[in-house]
Amino acid sequence: MAPTLKLVYFDVMARGLPLVMCLEHGGLEYEAKNVLRGDLDWAAMKASDDAPFDQLPVLFVDGKPIAQTAACAHVIGKIAGTDGGDDIADYAVSSMLISETEDIYKDLAKGAVTQFKELGDRAEDNKAMWAEAFPKHYAMLEKLVVAGGDAFTSTGVSVGEFYLWSILHQVSLMAGEAGKTSLDAFPKLKAFYDRVASMEKTKAVLEGKTAMGPSLWGQYFIE
Numbered sequence: 001m002a003p004t005l006k007l008v009y010f011d012v013m014a015r016g017l018p019l020v021m022c023l024e025h026g027g028l029e030y031e032a033k034n035v036l037r038g039d040l041d042w043a044a045m046k047a048s049d050d051a052p053f054d055q056l057p058v059l060f061v062d063g064k065p066i067a068q069t070a071a072c073a074h075v076i077g078k079i080a081g082t083d084g085g086d087d088i089a090d091y092a093v094s095s096m097l098i099s100e101t102e103d104i105y106k107d108l109a110k111g112a113v114t115q116f117k118e119l120g121d122r123a124e125d126n127k128a129m130w131a132e133a134f135p136k137h138y139a140m141l142e143k144l145v146v147a148g149g150d151a152f153t154s155t156g157v158s159v160g161e162f163y164l165w166s167i168l169h170q171v172s173l174m175a176g177e178a179g180k181t182s183l184d185a186f187p188k189l190k191a192f193y194d195r196v197a198s199m200e201k202t203k204a205v206l207e208g209k210t211a212m213g214p215s216l217w218g219q220y221f222i223e
């Protein structure tokens with residue numbers, strides 16, 4: 001029997017988007033709680049054993065809390081059968097993409113202006129993020145796009161791909177506003193991004209038609 005799943009997160013895309021993408025594209029039933037919407041008391045949850053590292057997201061699998069976004073994605077992939085499974089090459093690529101996305105996330109955390117963090121004395125970090133970090137990540141990813149010119153795995157629907165897409169999407173929203181890094185210079189990566197963006201389940205996620213509800217998708221990273 002499929003395990004029961006409950007995702008707890010805040011009111012922003014950030015680390016919620018990759019997990020909702022993995023859950024929805026994996027065709028899994030899940031309950032979602034948004035602590036900023038008041039679905040539950042985050043302070044009380046933090047004080048309990050339900051937040052293993054005092055942070056969100058937390059994915060409850062049959063009531064057991066799993067923390068760390070990457071770990072949650074791996075678990076979702078295993079449950080949904082979208083982690084590459086017995087195909088070791090696909091499994092490896094999907095796993096690599098999850099770790100690579102975390103590296104991009106680190107650059108964002110260092111250089112980006114967010115809903116809650118102003119630029120302050122990080123002007124150089126912000127410049128380096130746009131001029132060096134993103135182009136370098138994108139160029140390396142471009143070389144890994146293989147299947148059909150718009151996918152990284154033989155299925156094109158692994159958790160690693162949805163995880164990566166979720167951060168590309170958030171960077172694209174920033175880039176759209178600031179006009180600083182565009183996927184246009186990386187045609188295969190762009191084809192991948194566009195393919196996933198055009199999927200019906202992705203559209204439903206972005207339109208807020210998921211268990212997380214319409215209020216989830218505030219843009220966390222601004223510029």
Ligand SMILES: N[C@@H](CCC(=O)N[C@@H](CS)C(=O)NCC(=O)O)C(=O)O
Nearest residue numbers: 014015054055056057067068069070
């Ligand atoms: N390494 C963790 C980082 C999680 C994290 O930074 N969570 C932030 C929100 S994105 C958080 O819970 N902040 C609220 C708090 O610390 O109270 C992961 O991958 O999930």
